[in-house]
Amino acid sequence: MQTIHIHDKFKAIEAQLLACISNFETQGEYVTKGERNVIKSFEIGAETITIKSFKTPKVINSFVYKHLRKSKAKRSFEYAVKLLDCNILTPFPIGYVEESSATGLKHSFYICRHLDYDFDFRVLIHNPELDHRDEILKQFTHFTYQLHENNINFLDHSPGNTLIVENGPKYDFYLIDLNRMQFEVMDLPKRMENLKRLWLSKKMIRIIATEYALISNEPFENVYNLLLESSQAFKRRINRKKYLKRKYLNNKK
Missing domain, CATH: 3.30.200.20 (Phosphorylase Kinase; domain 1)
Structure with a gap:
């Protein structure tokens, strides 16, 4: 059928x-x-x-x-x-x-x-010297803010799921892998929690938090601390899983 x-x-x-x-x-x-x-x-x-x-x-x-x-x-x-x-x-x-x-x-x-794109968000993580990286991150922050303002909680907001197309001085961001979303009003903690999977460096966190605070009229310290906390907690959890998996595999040898 x-x-x-x-x-x-x-x-x-x-x-x-x-x-x-x-x-x-x-x-x-x-x-x-x-x-x-x-x-x-x-x-x-x-x-x-x-x-x-x-x-x-x-x-x-x-x-x-x-x-x-x-x-x-x-x-x-x-x-x-x-x-x-x-x-x-x-x-x-x-x-x-x-x-x-x-x-x-x-x-x-x-x-x-099919979408012909220039690179995905992972490039911003792995290539800190990428031309216009800070500007791309600022524009990406506006893109994510638009998601949140539309009450869209993209649960797979991870580096490989945002494709980026260079359009002169402007960058277009396309979401893929869409089957996990929730549609709900998002307060600031939930918004920053939504960014935890992006595997952001401290410099990236500062750029995004600065821009998000500016757009949203939220205090920078609130945005920065919430984003830093959620990002680091996610990294610790993933790294611990990797450690336990390696330990398990080594014990099996």
């Missing part, structure tokens, strides 16, 4: 889109080949599209995604539409396809326009 939802603007190529889904295993160019999800690009006439194939869920999740909760593909599509309605950039959502049996969801695919 298939559930197919294609944006009205792309109905004319629906058959070609479904052919890409049918031949996903053997055709297309890999964008990402992860343990959980696979992303490929396809050419349809003059259009380049990206398709994300989500990992087949286990039995319980398979039932949940069919009967109790929207699939990751459907959420990705709906959240992309909501972002664009709020003037927040993301690769244009084309549609989603779900394949299921009577017992549950088997496969799901999210389809969007």
